[in-house]
Amino acid sequence: MLMASATAKTTFNIEKIRKDFPILDRKVNGYPLVYFDNAATSQTPKQVIDAIVDYYSNYNANIHRGVHALSQEATDAYEQARIKIQRHFNIPNAYQTLFTAGTTHGINMVASGYASILKEGDEVLVSALEHHSNIVPWQMLCEKTGAKLKVIPMLETGTLDMEAFDALLSDRLKVVFVNHVSNALGTINPIAEIITKAHQKGAVVLVDGAQAAPHIKADVQELDVDFYVVSAHKICGPTGVGMLYGKEDLLKLLPPYQGGGEMIDQVTFEKTTYAGLPHKFEAGTPNICGGIAFGVALDYMNEIGFDAIAKYEHQLLEYATSKLQEIEGLRIYGESKDKTAVVSFNINGIHPYDMGTILDKLGIAVRTGHHCAQPIMDFYKISGTVRASFSFYNTFEEIDTFVAAVIRAKEMLS
Known part of the structure; x- marks a missing residue:
């Protein structure tokens, strides 16, 4: 049987x-x-639930700013979680690991940045298997910039038409957006092939890893992917927190997604300069507990x-x-x-x-x-x-x- x-x-x-x-x-x-x-x-294991309770019970404080013990403990735990995420996805440096509110937030951060880079006539490419969060931001981006959105079609089997993808590759292609795994069908897309071919045209690739992360331990360096985004709540972690990885040169190229505290170097009424990575993209008080619990969730799954x-x-x-x-x-x-x-x-x-x-x-x-x-x-x-x-x-x-x-x-x- x-x-x-x-x-x-x-x-x-x-x-x-x-x-x-x-x-x-x-x-x-x-x-x-x-x-x-x-x-x-x-669902969330008790190990992650216990970590959440422990944070709010014993060292709840804002991070990166306080000299007192609670703030230092919270900062250490939060930054250790960043390192856990870095190691899990084989990210070159911890500062290339950006905390986000989730996959959708990470995608929108990249889309917002490229609004100042793309120009009319440029081409961006998405797949027919995408979640709306990996379609709508790029439509909005094209409306702002005059870039043209093109689509990799799908086949009856629920897989991408890779011959059509080859035909869509052009010298005007700037960015490719594709999910690692389809949320609706479970299809694992050939992202290594997509990344390699896109790079041959000089395009960068963002991969939505939300559905892959619970099942596949992605190695961003082996894939040579330019951006990779995930949500903690797909991998036994809490809601409201996620991760954006980006290649260092690209993260430095993109402008900040939003302004506020934490992401600045110097502020005057005449001019503001921005902090380095990762703080440039992490304005305001983050989901501290969520970030810590994200790291604990990865520990739990890696132990299995x-x-x-x-x-x-x-x-x-x-x-x-x-x-x-x-x-x-x-x-x-x-x-x-x-x-x-x-x-x-x-x-x-x-x-x-x-x-x-x-x-x-x-x-x-x-x-x-x-x-x-x-x-x-x-x-x-x-x-x-x-x-x-x-x-x-x-x-x-x-x-x-x-x-x-x-x-x-x-x-x-x-």
């Missing part, structure tokens, strides 16, 4: 891991919670091991896919050979919202709709999908519960 063989291959203790997540013990509508909305937000996580999640994906494919009338969208643990599907004649509502009544949390990726839904000529996204703390038994619930919902709605 597939479940038995897959379970035997796991290299970590799933029962022990699940005990780290208090929320997994709760019930929803009288049923044990089955949380399959991990692509939206992962990303290779073990990827292997186990792939087993969950294969098992769920095989079980769902047995349901008559069910179609899975996104059939790439390289994908993360996401299954996006519909059943003939059933609206995804109706399916999701019944699943919720049975204690199962999935995401329904267009997943902030309307161009993908338009490509398939559908209004949305049911998306089940798995994490390393999910189980094969939960997938059995989920599949049985999908069958039950289908019978109720048909």
Whole structure:
């Protein structure tokens, strides 16, 4: 049986891991919670929760400014978290690791900077698989600068048309924006190839790593990527904090995203000079606790091991896919050979919202709709999908519960 063989291959203790997540013990509508909305937000282990409580209980203070003990302790913890993020993504220097409010914030920081660099006639390239946060800022950028937005089309399999990408490469291309992993389909994009070819045309590349970070330990130096952005809440951390990596020369080239305290060198009413990296881009009091907890979340996931996580999640994906494919009338969208643990599907004649509502009544949390990726839904000529996204703390038994619930919902709605 597939479940038995897959379970035997796991290299970590799933029962022990699940005990780290208090929320997994709760019930929803009288049923044990089955949380399959991990692509939206992962759950938080008690190690991260404890770090948050510890900060506010014992050393809550502003950073970089105070000479008193609490401020120094908070500063040390915050900057140690920056170093943890630097090492996790193999960033050359800690000052190239910028704290943000999340992936969307990081993308907008870069877009804002390029508004003073791009000019009319320049070309920027996005993929058809993008989240809205990696589309809308670039549309706004093109409206401001007169640059032209072009799109790498997608194929029926939910993968990018790389032949079309090759044809779109031109000497006017300045920036390429692509996600590492599609949030709607789970497709892992060939970003190494995209980066190499874009660089051959002199273009820079920003990669949205929000959906990759929970599953793939990206090495920004090996990829030679110019900008890479992630959110902590996708990788067992808190909401409201994330990371922007940028190559040093590019970060120095970009103007500050916003003005305020912390990001200045000298201020007079005649002229202001700006601080060096990373403070140039970190105006105001940051999410101190969030940054510290971000580092703790990375510690937690690295202790489990990303290779073990990827292997186990792939087993969950294969098992769920095989079980769902047995349901008559069910179609899975996104059939790439390289994908993360996401299954996006519909059943003939059933609206995804109706399916999701019944699943919720049975204690199962999935995401329904267009997943902030309307161009993908338009490509398939559908209004949305049911998306089940798995994490390393999910189980094969939960997938059995989920599949049985999908069958039950289908019978109720048909």
